[in-house]
Amino acid sequence: MNSILFYKIMAKCYDLLDIIYFHDKKNSPRKAVLDAVNRNDTILDLCTGTASMAIQIAKRYPNTKIMGIDISKDMLRVAQNKIHKEQITNVELLSMDATDMSFEKERFDKILVSLLKLPTPKRCIEP
Numbered sequence: 522m523n524s525i526l527f528y529k530i531m532a533k534c535y536d537l538l539d540i541i542y543f544h545d546k547k548n549s550p551r552k553a554v555l556d557a558v559n560r561n562d563t564i565l566d567l568c569t570g571t572a573s574m575a576i577q578i579a580k581r582y583p584n585t586k587i588m589g590i591d592i593s594k595d596m597l598r599v600a601q602n603k604i605h606k607e608q609i610t611n612v613e614l615l616s617m618d619a620t621d622m623s624f625e626k627e628r629f630d631k632i633l634v635s636l637l638k639l640p641t642p643k644r645c646i647e648p
């Protein structure tokens with residue numbers, strides 16, 4: 522099964538992951554990411570999924586700007602609904618393939634890749 526079909530099926534229940542596995546906030550990998558962020562960072566969240574990590578960063582650090590990209594429109598739809606519901610204004614979402622991106626050089630302070638393994642990018646940052 523390819524990734525897009527897999528996440529089409531999983532999108533509506535993906536957030537159970539945080540409830541089941543990451544409920545212990547002190548030992549959650551989400552905490553390690555939150556601790557690594559500076560309050561004014563501009564962040565690229567690769568393969569943002571349902572934007573759980575992006576939303577946590579956005580809420581903890583309201584001055585950050587986060588761009589979440591994902592190839593699955595189904596995951597992005599769930600993410601967009603959450604952002605709307607929680608009235609988050611510092612997360613933007615884009616439908617994009619993480620192995621073929623075109624952002625300008627030095628646009629982001631940090632690039633986040635959480636809970637996944639990517640193949641080697643064909644093209645990452647364009648000059």
Ligand SMILES: C[S@@+](CC[C@H](N)C(=O)[O-])C[C@H]1O[C@@H](n2cnc3c(N)ncnc32)[C@H](O)[C@@H]1O
Nearest residue numbers: 528568569570591592593596618619620635636
């Ligand atoms: C395990 S989820 C991780 C979601 C999120 N990073 C998190 O911390 O919960 C993996 C995500 O990677 C996305 N993905 C897989 N291959 C991708 C690619 N080439 N470009 C962009 N997104 C991709 C999937 O659509 C899915 O939403």
